[in-house]
Amino acid sequence: MENDSIREVLDRYGKYTSMTAGYSMWPLLKNQRDNIIVIKNKDRLKKYDIALYERNGKYIMHRVTEVHPDHYIIIGDNCLAKEYVTDDMVCGVLAGFYRKGKKYIDCQNGKGQALYARIWVAFYPLRRLWLFAQRCGRKIKHLFTK
DSSP: OTTSOHHHHHHHHSEEEEEOOOSTTTTTSOTTTOEEEEEOOSSOOOTTOEEEEEETTEEEEEEEEEEOSSOEEEEOTTOOOOEEEOGGGEEEEEEEEEETTTEEEETTTOHHHHHHHHHHHHTHHHHHHHHHHHHHHHHHHHHHTO
């Protein structure tokens, strides 16, 4: 199994687990902290689902913000760029994750996650301002820590 791709694991077993890697889904998922559980999706994705998809040989996990008949618009929670993803690119959907290896967060049926997703997507237009403020804060902190 060690040489199988994530898509092959999902096709064979219907489930894939891994430690998170990357920052595109912050603050929901933190790099190298959370253990994700991805399941093979049987139906089309829904708005607010967190899809695992393959693009240019890399696996990416971002949130569905719009569903269209022939594609999805997907954006990482910590990203600005919209991506257009088709069903054949999608490998699976995030079922849930273990935060710090302990607390399980259900992304399919959890009411807290549903509320978080709706708020996060609704505030997408303000995300550019939020990310700019974060960068400014880091620069200011860096100036005072020299």
